[in-house]
Amino acid sequence: MDRIRIVGGNKLNGIIPISGAKNAALPLMIASLLTDETLILDNVPRLADVAQLQRILGNHGLDIMSKGKRPGDHEYQGQTLHISAANIIDTTAPYELVSKMRASFWVIAPLLARMHVAKVSLPGGCAIGTRPVDLLIMALEKLGAELQIDGGYVIARAPGGLTGAEIDFPKVTVSGTHVALMAATLAKGTTVINNAACEPEIVDVADCLNKMGAKISGAGTPRIVIEGVKKLHGARHTVLPDRIEAGTYAMAVAMTGGDVQLAGARPELLQSALDVLTEAGATITPNNEGIRVTRNGAGISPVKVTTAPFPGFPTDLQAQLMALMACAKGSSHITETIFENRFMHVQELARFGARISLDGETAIIDGIAKLRGAPVMATDLRASVSLVIAALAAEGETTVNRVYHLDRGFERLEEKLSACGATIERISG
Ligand SMILES: CC(=O)N[C@H]1[C@@H](OP(=O)(O)OP(=O)(O)OC[C@H]2O[C@@H](n3ccc(=O)[nH]c3=O)[C@H](O)[C@@H]2O)O[C@H](CO)[C@@H](O)[C@@H]1O
Numbered sequence: 263m264d265r266i267r268i269v270g271g272n273k274l275n276g277i278i279p280i281s282g283a284k285n286a287a288l289p290l291m292i293a294s295l296l297t298d299e300t301l302i303l304d305n306v307p308r309l310a311d312v313a314q315l316q317r318i319l320g321n322h323g324l325d326i327m328s329k330g331k332r333p334g335d336h337e338y339q340g341q342t343l344h345i346s347a348a349n350i351i352d353t354t355a356p357y358e359l360v361s362k363m364r365a366s367f368w369v370i371a372p373l374l375a376r377m378h379v380a381k382v383s384l385p386g387g388c389a390i391g392t393r394p395v396d397l398l399i400m401a402l403e404k405l406g407a408e409l410q411i412d413g414g415y416v417i418a419r420a421p422g423g424l425t426g427a428e429i430d431f432p433k434v435t436v437s438g439t440h441v442a443l444m445a446a447t448l449a450k451g452t453t454v455i456n457n458a459a460c461e462p463e464i465v466d467v468a469d470c471l472n473k474m475g476a477k478i479s480g481a482g483t484p485r486i487v488i489e490g491v492k493k494l495h496g497a498r499h500t501v502l503p504d505r506i507e508a509g510t511y512a513m514a515v516a517m518t519g520g521d522v523q524l525a526g527a528r529p530e531l532l533q534s535a536l537d538v539l540t541e542a543g544a545t546i547t548p549n550n551e552g553i554r555v556t557r558n559g560a561g562i563s564p565v566k567v568t569t570a571p572f573p574g575f576p577t578d579l580q581a582q583l584m585a586l587m588a589c590a591k592g593s594s595h596i597t598e599t600i601f602e603n604r605f606m607h608v609q610e611l612a613r614f615g616a617r618i619s620l621d622g623e624t625a626i627i628d629g630i631a632k633l634r635g636a637p638v639m640a641t642d643l644r645a646s647v648s649l650v651i652a653a654l655a656a657e658g659e660t661t662v663n664r665v666y667h668l669d670r671g672f673e674r675l676e677e678k679l680s681a682c683g684a685t686i687e688r689i690s691g
């Protein structure tokens with residue numbers, strides 16, 4: 263199993279190119295199931311989750327062609343995928359494939375919408391809470407599907423096709439919104455999604471679906487209206503930049519000090535995180551090429567932050583902020599409201615000497631002057647990268663074990679950080 267070795271203490275200086283967003287690329291790839299024509303996706307990140315979804319889509323009978331680099335392409339340019347679901351030969355998504363990645367469960371929506379039948383294993387994904395799918399099932403039932411759970415599979419049928427309906431989510435759910443949105447595009451009549459997630463990745467998927475001929479309005483607001491159409495067609499779409507990757511590197515710079523340009527990052531996608539970083543003492547300068555992050559001299563100030571659905575502070579940056587606050591001059595409070603068990607990084611950060619206590623859904627972090635490197639274990643995707651951030655600023659050497667979690671969501675992490683002066687290497691095997 264690969265490990266990452268980091269020797270801390272170097273400031274980060276240089277340019278970090280921001281990749282396409284994992285959490286948009288995955289549902290966009292899944293949306294290709296809705297049409298028998300080719301969907302072309304540009305700026306798809308090279309990630310383990312993307313490769314896994316390619317396997318899942320391949321199992322349904324999709325042809326996926328990945329275009330290689332062309333002269334003049336930037337070394338970090340994302341890949342272009344040509345995905346064709348001309349023939350769906352299998353409407354089952356098996357446990358062996360789906361259990362590795364939560365988003366793969368979402369294939370249930372386009373399969374039901376187009377094929378009127380789907381059998382999909384209950385999902386896996388990051389161990390950050392119980393993560394039920396009751397609201398996804400509720401949304402599909404509202405659209406007229408019959409669902410039952412048998413042997414760990416959700417078996418869904420809609421013999422006459424789906425029918426538009428009013429879907430009221432009792433809580434904001436990204437997965438629920440993606441599923442309802444995709445299913446409703448081919449339903450008969452109009453669907454209204456109330457209390458929809460407003461995350462930029464939802465907007466990106468809705469934009470792509472509209473290019474494919476869907477009739478969606480209101481994406482990015484809590485009320486999305488979808489007028490069902492008979493058929494969708496092919497389209498070409500560029501995956502939006504990864505706001506979580508951008509926020510992660512911004513926190514790394516705030517932690518180590520230095521001056522880094524996050525090339526291609528879009529500030530409006532992570533304004534709440536940028537505001538918190540400014541409060542913590544980093545200087546954030548949006549510019550034409552992305553976002554410049556600097557911290558020179560000044561220490562890190564403590565903050566009080568509560569995670570919330572977009573445009574609030576993202577849960578996917580909570581662990582990284584906690585690593586940063588481990589070195590703040592004072593006591594910080596971070597409250598996690600989205601997932602009930604997203605504090606697995608606390609015990610690992612403690613190995614660096616961080617002083618963190620938990621009180622229900624709030625972590626209290628008493629900053630210390632210096633963390634010390636240690637062997638640590640990656641537990642989930644964002645927790646893993648919080649350990650990398652801590653290690654970059656810690657005195658001495660850190661080994662991060664189980665880095666396959668990182669590979670799910672961070673493209674070429676070691677290359678991007680070492681290009682900015684970090685001492686970081688992957689140890690294979
Ligand atoms: C691949 C992807 O895009 N993953 C993101 C997505 O996860 P995901 O789509 O799984 O997150 P949701 O927004 O659906 O979950 C939010 C909350 O709703 C609960 N819930 C959800 C569905 C359901 O049927 N019942 C239910 O109770 C969840 O347990 C959680 O407590 O949004 C999360 C919240 O921004 C992010 O942390 C993940 O990175």
Ligand SMILES: C=C(OP(=O)(O)O)C(=O)O
Nearest residue numbers: 364365387388578643644
């Ligand atoms: C929790 C995450 O991913 P997933 O929903 O795929 O588990 C994440 O991207 O931080």
